[in-house]
Amino acid sequence: MTSISVGPMSLSIGHLSVLVALLLALLVGGLMGRRHRVPVAGPVADIFLAAMITARVGFVGQYFEHYRNDLLGIIDIRDGGFDAVWGVIGALAMTLFLLWRRQALRRALTVAVATGVLFWAGTTATIALIEQQARGIPEVALRALDGQPSSLPDLAQGKPMVVNLWATWCPPCIREMPVLQQAQARDSDVVYVFANQREHPGTIRAFLADQQLEVNNVYLDKTGQLARVSGSHGLPTTLFYNASGQLVDSHMGQLSHATLARGLDKFGQRSSQSDVDQRAGNTASDEVQ
Numbered sequence: 016m017t018s019i020s021v022g023p024m025s026l027s028i029g030h031l032s033v034l035v036a037l038l039l040a041l042l043v044g045g046l047m048g049r050r051h052r053v054p055v056a057g058p059v060a061d062i063f064l065a066a067m068i069t070a071r072v073g074f075v076g077q078y079f080e081h082y083r084n085d086l087l088g089i090i091d092i093r094d095g096g097f098d099a100v101w102g103v104i105g106a107l108a109m110t111l112f113l114l115w116r117r118q119a120l121r122r123a124l125t126v127a128v129a130t131g132v133l134f135w136a137g138t139t140a141t142i143a144l145i146e147q148q149a150r151g152i153p154e155v156a157l158r159a160l161d162g163q164p165s166s167l168p169d170l171a172q173g174k175p176m177v178v179n180l181w182a183t184w185c186p187p188c189i190r191e192m193p194v195l196q197q198a199q200a201r202d203s204d205v206v207y208v209f210a211n212q213r214e215h216p217g218t219i220r221a222f223l224a225d226q227q228l229e230v231n232n233v234y235l236d237k238t239g240q241l242a243r244v245s246g247s248h249g250l251p252t253t254l255f256y257n258a259s260g261q262l263v264d265s266h267m268g269q270l271s272h273a274t275l276a277r278g279l280d281k282f283g284q285r286s287s288q289s290d291v292d293q294r295a296g297n298t299a300s301d302e303v304q
Contacts (some may be wrong), residue, residue, distance in 0.1 A: 017265040018248045025249025027095070027267040032138040047123035049130050055123045058113050062128060065109035066102040073101025078273035093187070094271035106132070132271030150262040152176070153244040157234035160216045167208065167241075170232060171260060175282045176206040178254040179273075180215055180242055187269035188251040194270055196230050198279075205279070209233045210241050212245040212250065259283035 018027045026034070037059075042056035074096040075082055082089050110128050114121050152167045159165060167178065179195055181188035187254050199207040209230055211219055219233065236242070245254055247267065255264040255278040263281040268272060 017246050017252055017254075018267045025267070026247075029139070030095075032135055032142075034041055035138075036131040036135035037074065039134050040127045043130045044123060044127030047126050050118075051123050053119050053123055055120065055127055058117070058120060058124055059131075061113065061297045062106050062109045067097070069105025069108075070097035070102030072097065073104075074277075075248070078276055081272040081276055085169035088271060088273075091271070093269050094274045095266060095268050096271065096274050096277070101268060102138055103132075135189055151258050152262075153239045153241065155244060157210060157236055157241075160219060162216075164282070165234060167256075168260065170208055171206055171256065173258060174204060174206045175258050175279075176256045177278070178210055178241075180210050180212055180236070180245075180247055180250055180252040180254075182212045182250055183218055187251045187285065189226065191251060191270040192226065194272055194275055196228055197272075198275060199230055199232075202279075207232060210236045212236055212239050212242060250304045253278065255279070255281055257294055260301035 018025050019031060025275075040059050040063075041056055044059045048055035058202075071092060077098065078096070088094070106128070109125070113124060117124075152171060154166060154168065157165050157167070167176070170176065177195075177198075179191075181192075183189075194206060195209070198205075207230070209232060211233065213236070216235065222228075223230070223233070242248075242252070245252065245265070249267055251267070253266045253267065253270055254262060254273075257263050264278045266278055270278075
Protein backbone atom coordinates (compact mmCIF):
# COMPACT_ATOMS: atom_id res chain seq x y z
CA MET A 16 0.00 0.00 0.00
CA THR A 17 1.44 3.36 -1.05
CA SER A 18 -1.25 5.71 0.23
CA ILE A 19 -4.51 5.90 2.14
CA SER A 20 -7.63 8.05 1.94
CA VAL A 21 -8.40 10.24 4.95
CA GLY A 22 -11.75 11.87 4.26
CA PRO A 23 -11.44 13.91 1.06
CA MET A 24 -7.64 13.80 1.14
CA SER A 25 -5.11 11.14 0.20
CA LEU A 26 -1.85 10.79 2.12
CA SER A 27 1.14 8.61 1.47
CA ILE A 28 1.74 5.99 4.15
CA GLY A 29 5.03 7.65 5.03
CA HIS A 30 3.47 11.08 5.53
CA LEU A 31 0.57 9.60 7.48
CA SER A 32 2.91 7.79 9.87
CA VAL A 33 4.78 11.05 10.53
CA LEU A 34 1.51 12.90 11.17
CA VAL A 35 0.20 10.24 13.56
CA ALA A 36 3.56 10.15 15.36
CA LEU A 37 3.32 13.91 15.88
CA LEU A 38 -0.23 13.64 17.21
CA LEU A 39 0.78 10.87 19.60
CA ALA A 40 3.73 12.89 20.85
CA LEU A 41 1.45 15.89 21.43
CA LEU A 42 -1.12 13.75 23.22
CA VAL A 43 1.39 12.03 25.49
CA GLY A 44 3.21 15.32 26.02
CA GLY A 45 -0.03 17.02 27.02
CA LEU A 46 -0.85 14.30 29.55
CA MET A 47 2.66 14.28 30.97
CA GLY A 48 2.79 18.07 31.00
CA ARG A 49 -0.46 18.29 32.93
CA ARG A 50 0.85 15.78 35.43
CA HIS A 51 4.11 17.65 35.98
CA ARG A 52 2.60 21.10 35.40
CA VAL A 53 4.88 22.04 32.50
CA PRO A 54 3.98 23.06 28.92
CA VAL A 55 5.08 20.38 26.44
CA ALA A 56 3.05 21.00 23.26
CA GLY A 57 5.20 23.96 22.21
CA PRO A 58 8.55 22.14 22.57
CA VAL A 59 7.15 19.09 20.74
CA ALA A 60 6.05 21.36 17.87
CA ASP A 61 9.51 22.97 17.85
CA ILE A 62 11.15 19.55 17.57
CA PHE A 63 8.84 18.56 14.71
CA LEU A 64 9.57 21.81 12.87
CA ALA A 65 13.32 21.32 13.33
CA ALA A 66 13.01 17.78 11.98
CA MET A 67 11.11 18.94 8.88
CA ILE A 68 13.55 21.77 8.16
CA THR A 69 16.66 19.61 8.50
CA ALA A 70 15.03 16.82 6.49
CA ARG A 71 14.35 19.28 3.68
CA VAL A 72 17.80 20.87 3.90
CA GLY A 73 19.43 17.44 3.87
CA PHE A 74 17.47 16.38 0.79
CA VAL A 75 18.14 19.64 -1.09
CA GLY A 76 21.83 19.40 -0.24
CA GLN A 77 22.00 15.88 -1.64
CA TYR A 78 20.15 16.79 -4.85
CA PHE A 79 21.10 20.46 -5.17
CA GLU A 80 22.17 19.99 -8.80
CA HIS A 81 18.49 19.61 -9.67
CA TYR A 82 17.56 22.85 -7.89
CA ARG A 83 20.41 24.94 -9.27
CA ASN A 84 18.28 26.32 -12.11
CA ASP A 85 15.13 26.60 -9.97
CA LEU A 86 16.09 28.01 -6.58
CA LEU A 87 12.46 28.70 -5.69
CA GLY A 88 11.89 24.96 -5.98
CA ILE A 89 13.91 24.55 -2.78
CA ILE A 90 11.00 25.87 -0.73
CA ASP A 91 8.33 24.09 -2.81
CA ILE A 92 7.80 21.09 -0.55
CA ARG A 93 4.97 19.76 -2.71
CA ASP A 94 7.51 17.42 -4.30
CA GLY A 95 7.86 15.55 -0.99
CA GLY A 96 11.63 15.86 -0.96
CA PHE A 97 12.69 15.08 2.61
CA ASP A 98 15.57 13.00 3.97
CA ALA A 99 14.53 10.85 6.93
CA VAL A 100 18.05 10.50 8.33
CA TRP A 101 18.59 14.26 8.44
CA GLY A 102 15.12 14.65 9.94
CA VAL A 103 16.01 12.32 12.80
CA ILE A 104 19.29 14.19 13.34
CA GLY A 105 17.43 17.51 13.47
CA ALA A 106 14.84 16.15 15.90
CA LEU A 107 17.53 14.70 18.15
CA ALA A 108 19.56 17.91 18.14
CA MET A 109 16.55 20.07 19.03
CA THR A 110 15.45 17.61 21.72
CA LEU A 111 18.87 17.65 23.36
CA PHE A 112 18.96 21.45 23.20
CA LEU A 113 15.55 21.77 24.86
CA LEU A 114 16.42 19.21 27.54
CA TRP A 115 19.58 21.15 28.30
CA ARG A 116 17.86 24.56 28.44
CA ARG A 117 14.65 23.51 30.23
CA GLN A 118 15.34 21.01 32.97
CA ALA A 119 11.73 21.01 34.17
CA LEU A 120 10.66 19.54 30.81
CA ARG A 121 13.08 16.64 30.81
CA ARG A 122 10.86 13.79 31.89
CA ALA A 123 7.65 14.83 30.10
CA LEU A 124 9.41 15.82 26.90
CA THR A 125 11.53 12.66 26.81
CA VAL A 126 8.48 10.44 27.11
CA ALA A 127 6.55 12.41 24.48
CA VAL A 128 9.37 12.39 21.93
CA ALA A 129 10.18 8.72 22.57
CA THR A 130 6.53 7.80 21.98
CA GLY A 131 6.42 9.61 18.64
CA VAL A 132 9.77 8.27 17.43
CA LEU A 133 9.02 4.68 18.43
CA PHE A 134 5.64 4.76 16.68
CA TRP A 135 7.17 6.21 13.50
CA ALA A 136 10.07 3.75 13.49
CA GLY A 137 7.85 0.77 14.23
CA THR A 138 5.30 1.72 11.56
CA THR A 139 7.99 2.31 8.95
CA ALA A 140 9.63 -1.05 9.67
CA THR A 141 6.31 -2.89 9.60
CA ILE A 142 5.28 -1.36 6.29
CA ALA A 143 8.66 -2.25 4.79
CA LEU A 144 8.25 -5.89 5.86
CA ILE A 145 4.73 -6.06 4.42
CA GLU A 146 5.78 -4.54 1.10
CA GLN A 147 8.57 -7.08 0.72
CA GLN A 148 5.92 -9.78 0.39
CA ALA A 149 4.44 -8.27 -2.79
CA ARG A 150 6.96 -6.23 -4.70
CA GLY A 151 6.82 -7.84 -8.14
CA ILE A 152 5.45 -6.12 -11.25
CA PRO A 153 1.67 -6.66 -11.20
CA GLU A 154 0.07 -8.57 -14.05
CA VAL A 155 -2.41 -5.86 -14.98
CA ALA A 156 -3.98 -5.66 -18.43
CA LEU A 157 -3.41 -2.26 -20.08
CA ARG A 158 -4.39 -0.93 -23.48
CA ALA A 159 -2.60 1.52 -25.73
CA LEU A 160 -4.49 4.51 -27.10
CA ASP A 161 -5.11 2.56 -30.31
CA GLY A 162 -6.64 -0.31 -28.33
CA GLN A 163 -3.70 -2.73 -28.49
CA PRO A 164 -3.43 -4.81 -25.27
CA SER A 165 -0.25 -5.00 -23.22
CA SER A 166 1.01 -5.56 -19.67
CA LEU A 167 3.70 -4.08 -17.47
CA PRO A 168 5.99 -7.16 -17.59
CA ASP A 169 5.86 -7.04 -21.40
CA LEU A 170 6.72 -3.36 -21.42
CA ALA A 171 9.63 -3.71 -18.99
CA GLN A 172 11.64 -6.11 -21.16
CA GLY A 173 14.17 -6.67 -18.40
CA LYS A 174 14.88 -2.95 -17.87
CA PRO A 175 14.22 -0.73 -14.84
CA MET A 176 10.75 0.76 -15.16
CA VAL A 177 9.01 3.89 -13.87
CA VAL A 178 5.21 3.63 -13.86
CA ASN A 179 3.25 6.86 -13.47
CA LEU A 180 -0.44 6.68 -12.51
CA TRP A 181 -2.11 9.87 -13.67
CA ALA A 182 -5.22 11.58 -15.03
CA THR A 183 -5.86 14.69 -17.12
CA TRP A 184 -7.99 16.30 -14.37
CA CYS A 185 -5.20 16.07 -11.77
CA PRO A 186 -3.22 19.37 -11.38
CA PRO A 187 -0.10 17.76 -9.81
CA CYS A 188 -0.08 15.23 -12.68
CA ILE A 189 -0.05 18.09 -15.18
CA ARG A 190 2.77 19.91 -13.37
CA GLU A 191 5.02 16.85 -13.23
CA MET A 192 4.48 15.71 -16.83
CA PRO A 193 7.30 17.87 -18.31
CA VAL A 194 9.71 16.36 -15.76
CA LEU A 195 8.79 12.83 -16.82
CA GLN A 196 8.84 13.77 -20.49
CA GLN A 197 12.41 15.04 -20.20
CA ALA A 198 13.43 11.93 -18.27
CA GLN A 199 11.93 9.60 -20.86
CA ALA A 200 13.78 11.40 -23.66
CA ARG A 201 17.00 11.29 -21.64
CA ASP A 202 17.07 7.81 -20.07
CA SER A 203 17.03 5.21 -22.83
CA ASP A 204 17.95 2.50 -20.32
CA VAL A 205 14.78 3.10 -18.24
CA VAL A 206 11.24 2.29 -19.40
CA TYR A 207 8.72 5.03 -18.56
CA VAL A 208 5.04 4.03 -18.62
CA PHE A 209 2.15 6.48 -18.26
CA ALA A 210 -0.87 4.53 -16.98
CA ASN A 211 -3.90 6.79 -17.29
CA GLN A 212 -6.66 6.05 -14.81
CA ARG A 213 -10.18 5.50 -16.17
CA GLU A 214 -10.26 8.10 -18.95
CA HIS A 215 -11.25 7.95 -22.62
CA PRO A 216 -8.53 7.80 -25.33
CA GLY A 217 -9.93 10.93 -26.98
CA THR A 218 -9.64 12.87 -23.73
CA ILE A 219 -6.03 11.77 -23.33
CA ARG A 220 -5.08 12.64 -26.93
CA ALA A 221 -6.64 16.09 -26.58
CA PHE A 222 -4.79 16.67 -23.30
CA LEU A 223 -1.40 15.67 -24.72
CA ALA A 224 -1.92 17.90 -27.76
CA ASP A 225 -3.09 20.85 -25.66
CA GLN A 226 -0.11 20.53 -23.28
CA GLN A 227 2.29 19.95 -26.19
CA LEU A 228 3.55 16.75 -24.58
CA GLU A 229 5.37 14.10 -26.58
CA VAL A 230 5.56 10.99 -24.42
CA ASN A 231 5.66 7.32 -25.32
CA ASN A 232 4.09 4.33 -23.58
CA VAL A 233 0.79 6.00 -22.75
CA TYR A 234 -1.64 3.27 -21.71
CA LEU A 235 -5.18 3.02 -20.41
CA ASP A 236 -6.06 1.45 -17.09
CA LYS A 237 -9.80 1.59 -17.69
CA THR A 238 -10.89 0.08 -14.39
CA GLY A 239 -8.15 1.48 -12.14
CA GLN A 240 -6.90 -2.04 -11.44
CA LEU A 241 -3.26 -0.96 -11.26
CA ALA A 242 -4.10 1.61 -8.57
CA ARG A 243 -5.93 -1.03 -6.54
CA VAL A 244 -3.15 -3.61 -6.86
CA SER A 245 -0.44 -1.11 -5.92
CA GLY A 246 -2.49 0.29 -3.03
CA SER A 247 -2.64 3.80 -4.47
CA HIS A 248 -5.49 5.99 -3.24
CA GLY A 249 -4.34 9.26 -4.77
CA LEU A 250 -2.89 10.72 -7.95
CA PRO A 251 -0.26 11.09 -9.15
CA THR A 252 1.51 7.97 -7.92
CA THR A 253 4.84 6.87 -9.36
CA LEU A 254 6.21 3.34 -8.93
CA PHE A 255 9.88 2.40 -9.44
CA TYR A 256 10.68 -1.20 -10.47
CA ASN A 257 14.26 -2.38 -10.87
CA ALA A 258 15.52 -4.59 -13.70
CA SER A 259 14.54 -7.67 -11.69
CA GLY A 260 10.93 -6.48 -11.57
CA GLN A 261 10.96 -5.61 -7.87
CA LEU A 262 9.32 -2.47 -6.49
CA VAL A 263 12.13 -0.46 -4.92
CA ASP A 264 10.40 2.88 -4.34
CA SER A 265 7.08 4.68 -4.69
CA HIS A 266 6.10 8.32 -4.60
CA MET A 267 2.65 9.81 -4.16
CA GLY A 268 2.29 13.40 -5.25
CA GLN A 269 4.04 15.71 -7.65
CA LEU A 270 7.51 14.72 -8.80
CA SER A 271 10.30 17.25 -9.24
CA HIS A 272 13.60 16.56 -10.99
CA ALA A 273 15.10 15.94 -7.54
CA THR A 274 12.49 13.49 -6.25
CA LEU A 275 12.56 11.64 -9.57
CA ALA A 276 16.35 11.38 -9.25
CA ARG A 277 15.92 9.93 -5.76
CA GLY A 278 13.64 7.23 -7.14
CA LEU A 279 16.05 6.45 -9.96
CA ASP A 280 18.86 6.20 -7.42
CA LYS A 281 17.11 3.16 -5.95
CA PHE A 282 18.12 1.13 -9.00
CA GLY A 283 21.34 2.96 -9.80
CA GLN A 284 20.05 5.04 -12.68
CA ARG A 285 20.44 8.52 -11.38
CA SER A 286 21.06 11.18 -14.02
CA SER A 287 22.48 14.39 -12.66
CA GLN A 288 21.57 17.79 -14.05
CA SER A 289 25.14 18.17 -15.31
CA ASP A 290 24.68 14.95 -17.29
CA VAL A 291 21.49 16.37 -18.78
CA ASP A 292 23.23 19.59 -19.78
CA GLN A 293 26.13 17.65 -21.27
CA ARG A 294 23.84 15.45 -23.34
CA ALA A 295 21.91 18.48 -24.52
CA GLY A 296 25.18 20.12 -25.55
CA ASN A 297 26.29 17.02 -27.42
CA THR A 298 22.97 16.88 -29.22
CA ALA A 299 23.26 20.52 -30.24
CA SER A 300 26.83 19.93 -31.51
CA ASP A 301 25.67 16.98 -33.57
CA GLU A 302 22.91 19.07 -35.13
CA VAL A 303 25.37 21.82 -36.04
CA GLN A 304 27.69 19.29 -37.65
